Amino acid sequence: MRVWRCSPLWLCFPVPNGKGERLLDWKAAVKIPWGILILFAAGICIASAFVSSGISPIIGEALAGLRT
Incomplete structure (x- = not known):
């Protein structure tokens, strides 16, 4: 249940690859x-x-x- 509440947070956290990219960008979020x-x-x-x-x-x- 907590996963659904936290799913919008994917847009906020950077991927730990050093490039500063997000886990989920807005283009991908729109298609969900x-x-x-x-x-x-x-x-x-x-x-x-x-x-x-x-x-x-x-x-x-x-x-x-x-x-x-």
Whole structure:
């Protein structure tokens, strides 16, 4: 989860190669499908909320009846 919060920091840190280049420049950042990354992060947040609230086992038991 913390990785998603820190991903914009890739634009800030230089690569340790002595040239002062960034890990991720703006041209590459524009091409990243940010919508997919946000959707993935939202799924992780929802799953974490389900587990912490205790609703995850309830949903699991409800879906267990759908076996074929």
